[in-house]
Amino acid sequence: MRLINFVEFSRKIVGVGRNYLGHVKEMKYAGKPESPVIFLKPPTSFVVNGSSIKYPKECSDLQHEVELAVIIGFKGSDIAENTAWDHVGGYTIALDMTARDWQAKAKEQGMPWSRAKGSDTFCPVGTFIPKEKIPDIENQRIWCSVNGQMRQDGNTKDMIFKIPYIISHISSFFTLEPGDVILTGSPAGTGSVKPGDKIEIGLGDLIKANFSVIAK
Known part of the structure; x- marks a missing residue:
């Protein structure tokens, strides 16, 4: 199946x-969002199981955010929830690695989060598993x-916005293509890492992935 190699041809990470x-x-945001908060990471931020996560020289607070990643199999735009x-x-x-100090500064200045979320190695991912298996x-x-x-240690049942709604919402302005990846959000417990740390992430016992943090 071609999607096994999604990191090689994915055009966007949403x-x-x-x-x-x-x-x-835990982030002290003011209540639930009324609609999904959307941002992009470039495909160059992908790293696969067993790889290293680079800690940028100018960063002082790199944090981990574990997330279920949905991998798109069929192209669509303006997708209805009932066909998502x-x-x-x-x-x-997956991990949504975030340079939290960079993100905080960007928020203060009303600027985008692109550098804080999309730097090289900031989207570590595990292996692909077909939807029929779960x-x-x-x-x-x-x-x-x-x-x-x-x-x-969270559960996907606690998502505020469910997967069909997320797909429908995103596809209303971004055409979703095969290999595209949607990071569906992170449960509580996000925290800082430093060079030398070993990170392990998992989807139940179905998928596990390991990464090392290194100085850039």
Whole structure:
């Protein structure tokens, strides 16, 4: 199946922010968002299982955010919620690495988050798994440990905006194409990492991936 190699031809990574209430609270945002908070990462931010995450020299607070990644299998725009599942090819587990200090400064200045979210190696991903293998994707554990210590332990059932709505919403302004990746948001427990740290992430026991943080 071609989607196994999605990182080689994906044209965009669409991130959804503030999609778990626990994360909304820990970041001290003012209540639930009325619609999905959307941002982009370039495909050059992909790294695969066993790779290194580069800690930028100018960054002082690099943080992990574990997320379910939905991988698009069939092209579509203005997709209706009731047909959204038809456009899903499969899933993986991913990290939305965030230079939190850069993001905070950008927010203060009313500027985009592109550098804070989209730098090289800022989208580590696990292996592809076809959607047929996980029929109950909206009730799956997602987790992240750092140096063997569990940091994030959430469940996709707690998403504020569900996957069909997310796909419909995003496709109303971005045409979704095969290999595109949607990061569906992160549960509570996001935290800082440093060079030398070992990060492990998982989608239940179905997919696990490991990454090392190194100085750039």
